[in-house]
Amino acid sequence: MNMKVLLLFPPQWVPYYPHLALPSLAAFLRSNGVETVQKDLNVGSYNQFLTRKYLRSLKSALDSKFDEFNSKPRLSASPEQQVYSDIFIAKSSLYHLADNIEDAVKVFRGRRYYNAETLNTARKTIENALTTVSIAHYPARLELMSFSMPEYDGKFETIEKLTSNIQGNPYFEYFEKNVLPYVREQAPGVIGISIAGESQLIPALTLARLVKKNFDCHVVLGGYVVTLLADSLTRHRKLFEEYCDSLLVLEGERPLLELVRRLESHQSLESVPNLIYFDDGSVRANQVSPPEPMEGLPAPDFDGLPLQEYLAPDPVLPVLASRGCYWGRCAFCSHNVSYENKYRPHSGEKIVADLEALHRKYGVKHFAFSDEAIAPKVMREVTSRLIEDKTDFRFSTNIRIEPQFTPALCETMHIAGFRVVYLGQESGCDRVLGLMKKGFNKDTAIEVCRNLVNAGIWDHLYIFLGFPGESENDAQETITFLSENASIIRSFNLGSFSLGRGSEVMRMPGDYGIKISQARLDDLAMVYSYAPSSGISSSRAAELSREAWAILSKEYPTSRVLDLLSKEDLLLYLSHFESTDPALTKIKRSPTVSAPGVELTLDSQLKTSPGVFRTTLNFDLPDIMKNLLLNWERDAVPSPVRVLFDPENRKIRPIGPNVSEMLDLLGRGRTIRMIARQLSQRHNIPEAAVEAFCLDALNQLKNEGYLAADKAII
Ligand code: SF4
Structure with missing residues (x-):
């Protein structure tokens, strides 16, 4: 019997364009004859939260939370005073916000998006709405870029509480009222839930628990987070009793197809590669098989995803030129865990053929390469093919800082349509770059930034302070680097180091002079707190980065863009204004018009x-x-x-x-x-x-x- 597969992408993720996980799986399954439906519940949840009706429905929850705090005998400095303030503002501006939220969403989806002031106001309205949703579910915290439930401590028992917390988990009601009826209607034989990031973990497990309880079908969890947590997840038998039937680690295309085939023919699951499942009273982990050859992977298939419902006026599709990272050595990074430290690029020919096919099928010209870093060699192949085919596409991508990004290659990239390049530079201090094993120095970074900017490409740098062993002077050197190179850095993110699961620093803390505060074999934490034996602490790093951002973001030539746009807007903006304002220099706040100073008189009303x-x-x-x-x-x-x-x-x-x-x-x-x-x-x-x-x-x-x-x- 043929089984229908329902692929679900749970919240929370950024709502600007779809994630690539489901379209990659859907393409592979469909090309192998499996009936596959994909549903982006992330965009669905925004569609639910960002409505007048939903926001107004939060009134009684906000009122009762406010009454609770307003009648306390005292409010602690942290966090109660902040919460009191937030709840009062949320409840008191609720109806105003509700009346404006749908127009704010329309700004993102229409031509008004290209007015930076209007867009900024709309984004603030959406951020305020998400804060209001958070406050109504306090202490949950939902933002455009993240979701967290601060009670989560990496313990399975806490997951049990949070995934059944109707009042505190904002997604519970959405899943129960909107998603379960949809699943019932679809009647799938297999439900696949993809967990690509930490912000999805609690929502995904909430969803998994609900579908497992309500439907008699096979529920399988996969994605980067599942791969990263697999060792610990398998220690929790209850996971397989109440949340899912199996886990798929590493790349999912072939294993998922094999799983469906076995289930269809009622065969044992023991030969399904990369599968972890519960059988005969114990958890079994099958052998891992090599990933599908790149030639066997079809172009992603976005059919069924609501491309008009993302928060962008022109659809942007994510694509991959490669899987894995060809460098794979940065000490803080765990990206390569889900690719078993292998790097597999597509050929330039295949990449461009896929782009052209997606353009023909969806009429889309904007693409975001989701690779961690497109290698210079692949970039040369892709760009020359794009130019040869005279395509008219626009791209954003990540690259690694390499001397091979010469003036000539950067110019070719611009001709081929690359408009934004994100670079994981991380630090402006050579000593820290060495500790991180980044494999380049700041002179190379300056050279690559200059080449990109001279070619007309917007460079956006990711920088963080507080890598273990980084001193106050090192951090200052990075801040000075950002300040001195403002003419060749268009924009940047400045954050602080966090110790991620699976990274080399986490696996070998002694080598990096840190002591990890909590790490149990069965814990499901994605980040850890730690104490460094030398250098600045994580709280000092966060403080320094906040202070530096406050100063640098004002003195940068692009400060108005930094104020008004997010990095996700850059591709569409640079594409939209490329003939009139290619470096976005005209984007500025309108001068503040002070109200005419009409003085009141005694006859005024x-x-x-x-x-x-x-x-x-x-x-x-x-x-x-x-x-x-x-x-x-x-x-x-x-x-x-x-x-x-x-x-x-x-x-x-x-x-x-x-x-x-x-x-x-x-x-x-x-x-x-x-x-x-x-x-x-x-x-x-x-x-x-x-x-x-x-x-x-x-x-x-x-x-x-x-x-x-x-x-x-x-
Ligand atoms: S940080 Fe980027 S370049 Fe470094 S290993 Fe990770 S993915 Fe590769």
Whole structure:
């Protein structure tokens, strides 16, 4: 009996374009005659969260969370004060946000995307919406680039709790209400769930648990994370009882096909390569077989994925020129674990043939190479073929810093359509580059950056501070490197080192002078905390990188682009503006237009600006916000305060009883003179003094945007 395969890509992942995992598997299975359906639940979850209806549905959860915090006897400096502030802002701006969220999504999917100011505003609206979703599921944290549940400590018992936590896991309801009915409709024989990154782990296991409980079909988990965690996963028998039937490690195409064939014919699974499964009371791990030859891998198949629903106005398709990394030695990296340290490039001919086929099929001209690094030799082959075929495509890609990226090759890349190149430079200090085993020095990096920029290609560098053994001086050298080379670095990410599972540093901590705090054989952590015996700590590295970013991002010639765009926007922007603004120099904030300084008079009539409201809080939130800003480590005790809140701008200010009384009298055709007279009589104070007070206070509130003219007579 032929089985239908349903491939699911769980949240959370960036929503700008599809991930390549499912289209690669779907292409292989379909080309072997297997009926395959693929569903991107990541984009589905954004479609659910970023709607007016969904956001409004969070009202009661936010209200009850706020009541809980507002009635506490004290708020700790961390994290309770931050949470209190976040919940108040989220609940108080909820309806405003809900009214604007769908338009923000439309900005990403339409031509307004190419107005950087408008795009930036839309992105902020989406970020605020995701923060609101997070707060409603506190302490879960959902952002455009990540998802985490801070309670996760790498223990299977914690996974058990988080995957059944209806209130705290934002994906639970989405899976239950939207995904399970879909799966029922599809009636698959096999469900494959791909886990490509850490941010998917809890959502993927939540999904796996739900489908395993509700359907009688074979559930198999695969992807980079499964390969990385396989040793530990196999120690948890319950995983195979409640979450899945099997795990597939390493590359999945051939093993998944073999699994389907065995299940169809009710044969034993013992010969399915790369499979780990539960059989006869114990977990069995089958032999690993060599990966499918590159010639046997068809072009990715995106049929069934909603290409118009990603957050981009023009679809961008991910593609691979190779599998694995040809360098494979960087001490902090675990990328090659899922390729068994093998590197297999496609031929230039095959790469370009696939690109042309995808262009014909989907009408797409933008492609993002997802390779960790396209080798110079492959790049030469691909670019010369693209130029020969006179294609009109645009690309982004990662490359490794190599002297072979000469001026001539970079120029050829530009002619062939490469517009953005991401480089894992990591450090601007040769000593640290040596510790990391990067295999190049900063002079080579400068040369490659210059060649790219001179050829008209945008270079984006990934840099981090705090590699084990890196000193304060080393870190400063990197910051100076970024500063001194601003003319040949278009943009960069500056972060801090994290100790990833599977990396050489993690496997040989003694060689890198670190002590890992927690590492059990059965733990499922993806990153570890550690203590270095020398050099800066991870918290110091994070602090330095934040401080340096704050300064550098302002002084860079491209600072406006860094402010307004994310690195994922660069390909489409550079393509869109290539004939009018190829280096995006025209992107700038519109000069701030200060509101005409019309002074109020006693005859002015005012009202609160749309949406602005007054309320009384049990804690002095404006003061708490000051604490948070200045990192003051002091608890807050109840101290009721009256505030004005502006939901559109998400800002708050305290108001005293006199101002509050004055605001009570606004509206109903009253001028400031009439209000002052009433207050003067009520409190028996000379009218002139009250008039002066009212004018001053109301002017200030109007200038801050909390009040607006009631009639155009101010
Ligand atoms: S960091 Fe990049 S270049 Fe280095 S081993 Fe990993 S994938 Fe390869």
